[in-house]
Amino acid sequence: MSDEAPAHPKSRGAARRAQRRGPTMEDVAEIAGVSRGTVSRVLNGANHVSSASLEAVREAMRQTGYVVNESARSLVTRRSGAVAFVLSEPPDRLFEDPVLGGLMRTCTALLGAQGRGLMLMLAGNADERERVLHFARGGHVDGVLLVSMHDGDPLAAALHETGVPVVICGRVPAAGPLMPYVAADDRGGARLMTQYLLDRGARRLATVAGPPDTPGGAERLAGFRDVLGEAVPDGAIARAESYSIEAGRAAMDRLLHGYPDLDAVFVASDLLAVGALQALHAAGRSVPGDVLVGGFDDSAIASATMPPLTTIRQPLAQVAAELVEVLVQLIAGRHPSSRVLPTTLVRRESA
Amino acid sequence: MSDEAPAHPKSRGAARRAQRRGPTMEDVAEIAGVSRGTVSRVLNGANHVSSASLEAVREAMRQTGYVVNESARSLVTRRSGAVAFVLSEPPDRLFEDPVLGGLMRTCTALLGAQGRGLMLMLAGNADERERVLHFARGGHVDGVLLVSMHDGDPLAAALHETGVPVVICGRVPAAGPLMPYVAADDRGGARLMTQYLLDRGARRLATVAGPPDTPGGAERLAGFRDVLGEAVPDGAIARAESYSIEAGRAAMDRLLHGYPDLDAVFVASDLLAVGALQALHAAGRSVPGDVLVGGFDDSAIASATMPPLTTIRQPLAQVAAELVEVLVQLIAGRHPSSRVLPTTLVRRESA
DNA sequence: CTGAAAGCGCTTACAG
DNA sequence: CTGAAAGCGCTTACAG
Numbered sequence: 001m002s003d004e005a006p007a008h009p010k011s012r013g014a015a016r017r018a019q020r021r022g023p024t025m026e027d028v029a030e031i032a033g034v035s036r037g038t039v040s041r042v043l044n045g046a047n048h049v050s051s052a053s054l055e056a057v058r059e060a061m062r063q064t065g066y067v068v069n070e071s072a073r074s075l076v077t078r079r080s081g082a083v084a085f086v087l088s089e090p091p092d093r094l095f096e097d098p099v100l101g102g103l104m105r106t107c108t109a110l111l112g113a114q115g116r117g118l119m120l121m122l123a124g125n126a127d128e129r130e131r132v133l134h135f136a137r138g139g140h141v142d143g144v145l146l147v148s149m150h151d152g153d154p155l156a157a158a159l160h161e162t163g164v165p166v167v168i169c170g171r172v173p174a175a176g177p178l179m180p181y182v183a184a185d186d187r188g189g190a191r192l193m194t195q196y197l198l199d200r201g202a203r204r205l206a207t208v209a210g211p212p213d214t215p216g217g218a219e220r221l222a223g224f225r226d227v228l229g230e231a232v233p234d235g236a237i238a239r240a241e242s243y244s245i246e247a248g249r250a251a252m253d254r255l256l257h258g259y260p261d262l263d264a265v266f267v268a269s270d271l272l273a274v275g276a277l278q279a280l281h282a283a284g285r286s287v288p289g290d291v292l293v294g295g296f297d298d299s300a301i302a303s304a305t306m307p308p309l310t311t312i313r314q315p316l317a318q319v320a321a322e323l324v325e326v327l328v329q330l331i332a333g334r335h336p337s338s339r340v341l342p343t344t345l346v347r348r349e350s351a
Numbered sequence: 352m353s354d355e356a357p358a359h360p361k362s363r364g365a366a367r368r369a370q371r372r373g374p375t376m377e378d379v380a381e382i383a384g385v386s387r388g389t390v391s392r393v394l395n396g397a398n399h400v401s402s403a404s405l406e407a408v409r410e411a412m413r414q415t416g417y418v419v420n421e422s423a424r425s426l427v428t429r430r431s432g433a434v435a436f437v438l439s440e441p442p443d444r445l446f447e448d449p450v451l452g453g454l455m456r457t458c459t460a461l462l463g464a465q466g467r468g469l470m471l472m473l474a475g476n477a478d479e480r481e482r483v484l485h486f487a488r489g490g491h492v493d494g495v496l497l498v499s500m501h502d503g504d505p506l507a508a509a510l511h512e513t514g515v516p517v518v519i520c521g522r523v524p525a526a527g528p529l530m531p532y533v534a535a536d537d538r539g540g541a542r543l544m545t546q547y548l549l550d551r552g553a554r555r556l557a558t559v560a561g562p563p564d565t566p567g568g569a570e571r572l573a574g575f576r577d578v579l580g581e582a583v584p585d586g587a588i589a590r591a592e593s594y595s596i597e598a599g600r601a602a603m604d605r606l607l608h609g610y611p612d613l614d615a616v617f618v619a620s621d622l623l624a625v626g627a628l629q630a631l632h633a634a635g636r637s638v639p640g641d642v643l644v645g646g647f648d649d650s651a652i653a654s655a656t657m658p659p660l661t662t663i664r665q666p667l668a669q670v671a672a673e674l675v676e677v678l679v680q681l682i683a684g685r686h687p688s689s690r691v692l693p694t695t696l697v698r699r700e701s702a
Numbered sequence: 703c704t705g706a707a708a709g710c711g712c713t714t715a716c717a718g
Numbered sequence: 719c720t721g722a723a724a725g726c727g728c729t730t731a732c733a734g
């Protein structure tokens with residue numbers, strides 16, 4: 001019944017392959033006059049390969065324009081070569097703050113330089129979180145960079161359970177399993193700024209703090225308090241609703257009401273500080289004449305405000321570098337340490 | 352010599368598999384009492400599967416926590432399920448402008464909802480561009496979203512040659528192969544704003560244009576000229592060096608020198624407008640009292656300036672949606688049309 | 703509706 | 719140093 005079978009089964013000839021995607025390892029091997037195994041060896045380090053074979057294979061690759069099929073490779077090595085960059089954050093105004101974007105950009109460049117891809121994933125709702133977990137379990141990524149903005153993020157624990165390497169950026173998980181993290185020293189930076197404002201002669205300090213349950217919210221406020229102790233009057237602390245310009249303006253307005261004779265304010269992010277500057281200006285207070293203003297982040301906007309913002313620099317490039325380093329070590333089966341990176345004061349004109 | 356061979360070769364038993372990654376299709380099939388083919392069918396649409404088998408398979412999947420191995424699937428289907436989001440842009444201040452971030456965010460969400468991943472790739476230098484091409488050729492991604500900021504981007508043509516589906520965001524390739532694009536109507540938006548400023552009584556209009564060879568640079572300036580015709584005096588056009596606040600400030604300063612009695616200015620992006628507002632303020636001109644100011648983008652910052660910015664809204668969510676739609680159609684082998692999306696005027700207080 | 707079988711393109715011990 | 723062979727975990731005609 002099958003004596004008229006189509007001619008193609010089993011014929012692994014070039015003709016058939018021509019209409020498929022590019023050349024395979026088989027083609028390269030044939031042209032180079034070696035076996036597939038040898039081609040594979042030159043692809044993976046080229047150890048134990050005679051220079052003659054090596055040259056022949058390289059030439060054959062050039063000639064055919066060979067490019068390895070990553071799916072086939074992944075299937076056997078069980079590694080995808082990709083890493084997920086997971087943003088666990090209310091998604092609406094996500095990139096208003098340039099800090100995140102810069103972090104992502106640097107991680108992408110660093111990962112790319114070692115041949116790894118960065119898969120961007122959102123985890124703003126249950127569906128998205130489930131997708132992230134599914135991805136991790138499916139071996140679609142070799143590891144995940146979790147940029148968690150909230151205390152005790154449940155995603156961190158869930159990811160940990162899948163067994164994929166995870167490194168957390170910016171926040172020590174309050175409870176739950178131990179995972180390595182990379183963070184800037186928020187608290188130390190806040191102390192630095194508060195002390196600086198004091199040194200500049202301020203006596204009635206106030207602060208615009210970030211939303212609770214965010215690194216900037218908790219740690220930077222703690223640093224402020226570390227320096228001032230019990231000396232912080234009611235009304236000298238205003239909590240911003242989010243990390244936006246408007247929220248900064250509103251918080252500053254509250255401060256101006258609750259603590260009208262303030263002479264300095266430490267604002268927990270540069271974006272918030274832009275709003276604070278506006279509120280101060282609208283209230284007729286000059287900066288730094290009447291009020292000193294200190295920000296946090298040293299993001300692109302800090303040098304663009306009027307006056308330019310004195311702020312605390314987060315070493316973003318270093319954060320990205322260590323994030324990638326820690327994750328790569330984790331993927332390699334090692335047990336890297338967590339990292340806390342020093343922050344520094346950048347003096348401009350607002351304080 | 353090999354009579355003491357290790358016990359494991361060929362034994363495809365559960366014991367051996369236990370120490371590997373999760374359960375395979377084989378395991379599910381065994382538990383469900385069907386063949387691997389049937390399991391595959393329920394995974395891929397579940398057509399031609401009896402409800403009994405279907406239920407059995409589903410139950411077995413639940414029980415084992417099965418998740419498909421994407422590498423194996425990709426190997427045979429020749430699709431990765433991922434899409435590259437390629438940023439062809441000077442990388443340093445990339446995310447200062449929130450427009451890009453928003454676009455990326457929305458694309459990620461949209462793609463994710465249909466089970467596709469977004470791979471972020473930079474193409475700021477030759478190495479990175481080569482990597483992008485390699486990726487495309489390697490079948491690592493099913494298509495690419497090219498966010499090109501420059502006229503006649505060579506990457507576009509190179510990508511086109513690899514044969515992977517490409518859709519360009521924001522810019523019609525000036526020459527070279529035809530590729531579908533999705534863009535906001537920059538020129539129309541600029542006309543809208545210019546006309547609006549005229550309608551508000553302005554008589555001496557100036558403009559801060561974006562850098563040449565960028566969509567905002569060429570098209571938005573063209574729209575400005577469309578309305579004003581030959582009536583634009585020398586000194587009424589200042590070109591910003593980049594899309595940053597500082598560049599906007601510098602350009603506005605130049606305008607103030609070259610065309611001191613201007614009574615309105617159309618600024619080619621909101622971020623530039625923030626700088627322009629600062630320069631105007633520093634020069635003692637009130638907005639909108641002395642000078643009307645119109646921006647472009649309606650990015651997050653537009654409502655946060657003082658005064659809030661009257662601007663042209665780019666329908667970013669729609670741009671993202673159409674970008675994804677066009678690419679998905681391309682991947683499916685169809686021939687979608689390019690899209691030019693209408694822009695609208697958003698009135699606030701600066702004009 | 704369903705099973706058996708081929709095949710996707712690689713890597714990796716195993717023998718030489 | 720190198721080839722032959724097994725195997726990674728799926729999908730997809732092909733027969734029934």
